[in-house]
Amino acid sequence: MTRDIIKRYTNGEVTVIWQPSICEHSAICFRGLPAVFDPRRRPWVVLDGTPTDAIVAQVEACPSGALSIEREKPE
Numbered sequence: 001m002t003r004d005i006i007k008r009y010t011n012g013e014v015t016v017i018w019q020p021s022i023c024e025h026s027a028i029c030f031r032g033l034p035a036v037f038d039p040r041r042r043p044w045v046v047l048d049g050t051p052t053d054a055i056v057a058q059v060e061a062c063p064s065g066a067l068s069i070e071r072e073k074p075e
């Protein structure tokens, strides 16, 4: 049952959601932002140290929709 796996990674401002079952492994995310997306690392998504705007822009470039963003609600 790998179909329903959803991984979530947060930096306190946004949460990056990754759905492995629809990822096309097109490499666009880790070519574009290797500090955040690195498939050789576990976890392969690390948000610390990268501006949220850059993370959001890269997530929006994912061609399959495997990556998406959830914004934290203001207190």
Ligand code: SF4
Residues within 6 Å of the ligand: 022, 023, 024, 025, 026, 027, 028, 029, 030, 061, 062, 063, 064, 065, 066, 067
């Ligand atoms: S850009 Fe999207 S489809 Fe491509 S490897 Fe990254 S998560 Fe997967």
